[in-house]
Amino acid sequence: MNSNDDNNDKISIDHFSIIYDKFIQNVSDFNNKQQQMNAKIAHEIKNPLTIIRSMLQLIEKSVPAVAKAPYWHSVFNELDYVNQLLNSLTNFCRSTYINKEVVNINSFMKDIKSSFQSYATEQSKYISLKLPFNDILIEADPIKLKQALSNLIKNAFEATDTDALISIICTSDNSNLTIRIKDTGKGIEADKVKTIFEPFVSYNPQGTGLGLSIVKNIIKEHNGKIQVESIYGSGTTFTISLPLQMPSSYNFTEIINS
DSSP states (O other): OOHHHHHHHHHHHHHHHHHHHHHHHHHHHHHHHHHHHHHHHHHHHHHHHHHHHHHHHHHHHHOGGGGGSTTHHHHHHHHHHHHHHHHHHHHHHHTTOOOOEEEEHHHHHHHHHHHTHHHHHHTTOEEEEEEESSOOEEEEOHHHHHHHHHHHHHHHHHTOOTTOEEEEEEEEOSSEEEEEEEOOSOOOOHHHHTTTTSTTOOSSTTOOSOHHHHHHHHHHHTTOEEEEEEETTTEEEEEEEEEOSSOOOOOEEEEEOO
8 A cells, every 4th residue: 555545544534533523513512402492491381380380379368268179289289290390301401511620529428428417317217428548539510410419319218218228338440430329228120220211211109200310411421320230129229430530549438327
């Protein structure tokens, strides 16, 4: 092969690379615009719902007897559910927008554990946190990452009975931080595990089916991965892997509520 062939090959590869990068950018722009549109639609729907609810409250205040009418309170319940669904949809659309900063995972996880401490005590449950001894630093959006982890921890509490233990275990190697959230609850049936991260799929009658989809989006935008393992009747473990900003070691300290 002569130098002209080599140059032609290089030009072809460079040309393909430019086209591919442009294609990826166009797809990303389209997805962003679609999510912005969905968030705007959700916002526009919420406004009349708020007005309808306020008008119903005024009617009830003016005519107290109406509160005894069949299905009156069901109307409020359904309005609240639609509002909850729209809030979840808005969060789902915004879950791809993140602002990264350097986060000390040790301090960050202690704060999250502390925020659930009183909740655990009220429910007669336990929450434990195990961390590497040395500080772990990652680049993350602290608000979005807390939203994702809090969602998983809250789900763990809801899936467990009295005296249950929710364990949060953080480990690291030279390139990744791993966060495991493990519960001793009822577990998830094998056929349901496959679809658990899909939007609008919920096996909780009170759920909207967007919580775990939001979690997955947030982790994905952090260049991370999330997996779930569950044994029906024994418990569930969610495992999150995030890239480290710098390596950390494996010396552990453990914090557990009494």
